[in-house]
Amino acid sequence: MHFAKGVTCLVLLVLGVRAAPGTKRPVSISGEASTAKQPKPLAESPQPSRPKLLPKPNSLVGKLTVIDGSCRPTTARFVQVEQALSDAYDIVEVGQRINSEDTAFTNYFVLNTPSAKKVVQAEEEEDDKAKLRSAVLASSPERKPEKLVPNMATSIVTGGGTNKQIHVRCPTPEVCGTSNRVAFVRPDEAAINLCEGFFARNPVSHAWKPFNLDASGYGWCRPPYLLTNFLTRAEIILHEMTHIKLIASHALALSGLAEGEKFDASKPVANQWFAQDIYDHADENDANNKDTYDVPWVAARTLAQRWIAYIAHLAKPEKAKAPLNPPPFGTADNAESYATAFIEYFFYVKCKAFKFDPKKITL
Numbered sequence: 001m002h003f004a005k006g007v008t009c010l011v012l013l014v015l016g017v018r019a020a021p022g023t024k025r026p027v028s029i030s031g032e033a034s035t036a037k038q039p040k041p042l043a044e045s046p047q048p049s050r051p052k053l054l055p056k057p058n059s060l061v062g063k064l065t066v067i068d069g070s071c072r073p074t075t076a077r078f079v080q081v082e083q084a085l086s087d088a089y090d091i092v093e094v095g096q097r098i099n100s101e102d103t104a105f106t107n108y109f110v111l112n113t114p115s116a117k118k119v120v121q122a123e124e125e126e127d128d129k130a131k132l133r134s135a136v137l138a139s140s141p142e143r144k145p146e147k148l149v150p151n152m153a154t155s156i157v158t159g160g161g162t163n164k165q166i167h168v169r170c171p172t173p174e175v176c177g178t179s180n181r182v183a184f185v186r187p188d189e190a191a192i193n194l195c196e197g198f199f200a201r202n203p204v205s206h207a208w209k210p211f212n213l214d215a216s217g218y219g220w221c222r223p224p225y226l227l228t229n230f231l232t233r234a235e236i237i238l239h240e241m242t243h244i245k246l247i248a249s250h251a252l253a254l255s256g257l258a259e260g261e262k263f264d265a266s267k268p269v270a271n272q273w274f275a276q277d278i279y280d281h282a283d284e285n286d287a288n289n290k291d292t293y294d295v296p297w298v299a300a301r302t303l304a305q306r307w308i309a310y311i312a313h314l315a316k317p318e319k320a321k322a323p324l325n326p327p328p329f330g331t332a333d334n335a336e337s338y339a340t341a342f343i344e345y346f347f348y349v350k351c352k353a354f355k356f357d358p359k360k361i362t363l
């Protein structure tokens with residue numbers, strides 16, 4: 001999570017802008033150019049041109065979002081925003097059925113991680129943003145991914161349980177701050193701000209290609225399954241949604257309901273919470289290493305692997321232990337983990353009939 005100076009609690013996603021060779025990696029909001037290595041280029045896959053007749057967008061776009069006039073300097077741009085939102089809702093409609101045994105889940109989430117509260121308290125609170133992040137993490141009930149992940153999908157498709165509309169805006173480059181910024185939200189607002197980096201991303205939509213093994217290699221279900229091929233702009237929308245308190249807190253509230261208990265929309269949500277960003281965190285075992293949690297979707301998988309290693313480490317006899325720190329926070333607190341898990345699960349469900357092997361989705 002990055003914070004802009006003078007703005008309280010600004011959550012950003014700075015990703016996916018693949019600089020041309022020799023150019024700099026996207027800079028973070030703090031203005032520090034990262035020296036971390038470039039993400040791997042997208043694997044070549046047949047990129048379809050946009051169909052002339054687009055399928056109708058998911059009806060939840062009209063119901064649960066308001067696309068601001070700032071996103072309509074041209075109809076083409078408006079359609080791009082609408083398409084990404086439509087894809088995102090398609091993905092989470094399916095994502096409500098994800099469970100903790102699905103590969104898409106286990107790639108990103110680890111059950112029974114030690115309490116995030118404990119981990120956060122151990123963190124050095126060097127400035128206000130760290131304090132704020134720590135306060136949000138520490139004051140919320142434990143996040144159990146087996147409940148929280150499907151409930152996050154449910155919260156997104158129900159506008160945080162109350163059909164509240166998310167405002168989607170396209171601020172000016174001045175407001176966005178850096179040319180490489182993709183999107184940002186302020187967790188207290190039910191709004192997503194899309195920046196130039198969003199429009200610079202590959203515009204492919206899952207609505208553009210058939211879910212089959214089309215002999216030309218055109219269909220979505222044909223191997224090789226490279227994660228980056230499945231990351232449409234919906235990834236950005238889904239990632240940002242989890243930073244919005246309205247959405248994330250409702251998912252958390254649903255996860256705390258007793259068996260058979262129904263959510264009561266007339267009562268205020270007791271615990272306010274939103275997901276964080278692991279990417280750009282330093283390695284928990286090497287403060288100088290910024291490569292471990294670098295590219296958001298890679299970092300999301302790494303976070304899960306780090307927790308698995310840490311839990312195995314805790315189980316070792318005392319004598320056999322090398323120094324190993326817990327990752328900065330639990331997998332259920334990382335925004336990108338939700339976005340990528342939902343996307344992997346979506347393509348798995350859509351391609352199941354074609355022997356699509358979710359274990360073969362590689363980075």
Ligand SMILES: [Zn+2]
Nearest residue numbers: 012013277335
């Ligand atoms: Zn983020």
